[in-house]
Amino acid sequence: MKGQGIGFGKAILFNEHFVVYGIPSIVSAIGKYTVAKVEPYDEKELKLEDLREATPNYKEGKLGQQKDSLKRILKKMNIDVSKNGLKITLDGNLYCASGIGASAASCVAIARALSDYFNLNLSDDEINDIAYEGEMGYHGTPSGVDNTASTYGGLIWFQKGDTNVIERIPISNPIEIVIGNTGKVADTAAAVAGVRGRKEKNPEKYQEVFDRAENITYLAKQALQEGDYREVGKLMNENHKLLQQIEVSSKELDFLVSIARDQGALGAKLTGGGLGGNMIALTPGRDLQEEVATAIEKEGFQTVKTVVGASRGGIE
Ligand code: MEV
Numbered sequence: 175m176k177g178q179g180i181g182f183g184k185a186i187l188f189n190e191h192f193v194v195y196g197i198p199s200i201v202s203a204i205g206k207y208t209v210a211k212v213e214p215y216d217e218k219e220l221k222l223e224d225l226r227e228a229t230p231n232y233k234e235g236k237l238g239q240q241k242d243s244l245k246r247i248l249k250k251m252n253i254d255v256s257k258n259g260l261k262i263t264l265d266g267n268l269y270c271a272s273g274i275g276a277s278a279a280s281c282v283a284i285a286r287a288l289s290d291y292f293n294l295n296l297s298d299d300e301i302n303d304i305a306y307e308g309e310m311g312y313h314g315t316p317s318g319v320d321n322t323a324s325t326y327g328g329l330i331w332f333q334k335g336d337t338n339v340i341e342r343i344p345i346s347n348p349i350e351i352v353i354g355n356t357g358k359v360a361d362t363a364a365a366v367a368g369v370r371g372r373k374e375k376n377p378e379k380y381q382e383v384f385d386r387a388e389n390i391t392y393l394a395k396q397a398l399q400e401g402d403y404r405e406v407g408k409l410m411n412e413n414h415k416l417l418q419q420i421e422v423s424s425k426e427l428d429f430l431v432s433i434a435r436d437q438g439a440l441g442a443k444l445t446g447g448g449l450g451g452n453m454i455a456l457t458p459g460r461d462l463q464e465e466v467a468t469a470i471e472k473e474g475f476q477t478v479k480t481v482v483g484a485s486r487g488g489i490e
Contacts, residue, residue: 175211176290176291177211177212177213177287177288177290177291178209178210178211178212178286178287178290179209179210179282179283179284179285179286179287179288179289179290180207180208180209180210180266180282180283180286181207181208181210181278181279181280181281181282181283181284181285181286181305181324181325182203182204182206182207182268182275182279182282182323182324182325182327183203183204183206183207183208183268183274183275183276183279183324184201184202184203184204184274184275184278184279184319184320184323184324185201185202185204185274185275185351185353185445185446185452185454185482186199186200186201186319186445186446186454187200187201187202187394187406187410187445187454187482188200188387188390188391188394188409188410188413189387189390189391189413190319190417190422190444190445190446190447190448191365191366191369191417191420191422191447191448192384192387192388192416193317193319193332193333193334194315194317194334194366194369195384196333196334196335197333197384197387197388197391198331198332198333198339198388198391198392199317199319199331199332199333199391200329200330200331200332200343200391200394200395200398201319201320201322201323201329201330201332202323202328202329202330202482202483203323203324203326203327203328203330203484204274204275204351204353204478204480204481204482205480205481205484206266206267206268206269206274206478206480207266207267207268207279207283208226208264208265208266208268208276208279208280208282208283209264209265209266209283210262210263210264210280210283210284210286210287211262211263211265211287212260212261212262212284212287212288212290212291213260213261213263214258214259214260214261215255215259215260215261216259217259218255218256218257218258218259219255219256219259220244220248220255220259220260220261220262221259221260221261221262222240222244222261222262222263222264223261223262223263223264224240224263224264225263225264225265226264226265226266226268226269226270226276226280227269227270228269228270228271228276229269229270229271229272229355229357229358229359230357230359231359232270232271232272232276232359233270235359235361236277236312239277239311239312239313240277240280240311240312241311242311242312243277243280243281243308243309243310243311243312244262244284244308244311245311246307246308246310246311247281247284247285247288247304247305247307247308249307250303250304250307250308251285251288251289251292251294251304253288253292260291262284262287264280264283264284266279266283269355269476269478271355271357271359271451271452272358272359272360272361272362272446272447272450272451272452273360273444273445273446273447273448273451273452273453274353274355274445274446274451274452274478275320275323275324275446277308277309277312277313277320278305278309278320278321278323278324279324280308281304281305281306281308281309281321281324282301282302282305282321282324282325284308285301285304285305285308286301289301298325298326301325302318302321302322302325302326305321305324305325306318306321308321309321312362312363313362313363313366313447314363314366315366316362317332317334318332318334318338319332319334322338322340326340326342327484327485328342328483328484328485329342329343329344329345329398329482329483330342330343331343331391331395343395343398343399343483344399345398345399345401345483346401347483348481348482348483348484349403349456349458349481349482349483350457350458350459350460350462350463350479350480350481351454351455351456351457351463351479351480351481351482352434352439352454352455352457352463352466352467352470352477352478352479353445353452353453353454353455353477353478353480354430354433354434354452354453354454354455354470354475354476354477355451355452355475355476355477355478356424356426356427356430356450356451356452356453356475357426357475357476358424358426358449358450358451359450359451360447360448360449360450360451361447361449362446362447364449365422365447365448365449366447368421368422368449369420369421369422372420372421373420380420383416383419383420386412386416387413387416390409390412390413390416393405393409394406394409394410394413397409398483403440403456403458404440406440406441406456407439407440407441407442407456408440408441409441410440410441410442410443410454410456411435411441411442411443413443414431414442414443414444417443417444417448422444422447422448422449423444423448423449424444424448424449424450426450427444427448427450427451427453429473430442430453430470430473430475431443431444431453431455433466433469433470433473434453434455434457434466434469434470435455436469437465437466437469438457438462438465438466439455439456439457439462439466440456440457440458441455441456442454442455442456463479464479467479
């Protein structure tokens, strides 16, 4: 059907927050995605129907940001809905929650659906640029890591700069992960602003933490390429510690991280903006993945079982 597009959810394996300051990060698309559908609409306006499943209060809490984001996307694409109205419907199997790339996935899906509807034939790079503009509606000054994973899929080395460095990290097989949802909606913009304020107050302490974060990404990239998942897991644990030091973890995130580790996950850390939202556990093999997910679910939390490192997020 004409006028459709998808955007992948994502999981950051290394260096959320640090990435905002130009430190390299490692991110992967996951096998869950948002679908956008564009249709003509009788009124001369944009009508949005959001059918995505979501953590309670997620959609309500982000309604204003979503409106701003849509406006930005339409402006960037030179689409005027005051002449010809449009209806956009959002759906798909990506459960909306903080930290899993729901906003980026929706921006990418919408940009792709509009490109398809208007026969614009936009390239992935153009879609990524539009989605970045859309992400600004959600969190002011995004690094671009989320929309990049959401657009291109796969496992990616991302570094923000005058020109962003975007490189695929080749690995032999996709790796099973568990994503655990604290059920708390978090505001990424507020989390990023908090780090900025504390960093300005404690420049020396933060510099040390940032230096270690940078170092960890290089080690993690090498370990991923060598298939040394024990080392990757250890580095994820260390990355979580650094994220705790910059105060973006939370009681619930630390709890889910400890359940995952106790159950044998090779590593676990918060993923995304933190202060609630989601954590990620590295669980190579279906059995370990199942055990870790079950342990988290037993405590009353939702999980997503998926993989990192699959091209196109693992969907075809
Ligand atoms: C959010 O998924 C990742 C952050 O690093 C913000 C960003 O990179 O824009 C917290």
